Amino acid sequence: MTHTSEDENNxxxxxxxxxxxxxxxxxxxLIDPETGQIEGVNQTVCDWLGYSKDEVLDMTIFxxxxxxxxxxxxxTFVRRVRDENGVQLENEITTRTGSMLPVEGSISVVSVDGSDYVVAIPRQISNRK
Structure with a gap:
């Protein structure tokens, strides 16, 4: 189906x-590429981490x-993501209780309205580990 107006596209x-x-x-x-500050997150991540959304938004990626x-x-990593136009990465997320949750993710840098964001989309892989 082809949409003709901007309203129809949304x-x-x-x-x-x-x-x-x-x-x-x-x-x-959604992470600030300069500071590592978490600027946006979905509820799924909050549930994994065991924190409220406000608590996660007070955190950095570190x-x-x-x-x-x-x-x-x-x-260094953000430069690599920019140079390679996105990367795949395995990592571990640390939960509130200190347990480690293995994830793999797609990471890219996206510009919106003149601001850059690191967009990380992790998926749990604990059943593979």
Whole structure:
């Protein structure tokens, strides 16, 4: 089906879209590429981590995973993601209880309205480990 107007292209509203993203099986992180600050997350990630959405939004990427523990390594990784136009990565997410949740993810850098975001979409792989 071909849509002709911008309104028709946005057949689902922002609230409905957000609800669908929150209920997705995979996680979603939006991360500041400079600081590692988590700027957006879906409910799936919050459930995995055991934190509220507000608590996760107060975190940096260094607080909840094992691959990046300091800003220099993060910056090197973001450059690689930009250079390769996205990467796949295995990692472990640290939950509130301290347990480790193995994930694999697709990571890219996306620009929206002049701002860049690292978009990470992790999927649990604990059943494979």
């Amino acid at each position: 057949a689902i509203g922002d609230v409905q879209f957000r609800s669908l993203i929150d209920r997705a099986h995979d996680g979603l992180f 607080d909840c995973q094992t691959t990046f523990s300091e800003p220099d390594g993060w910056q």
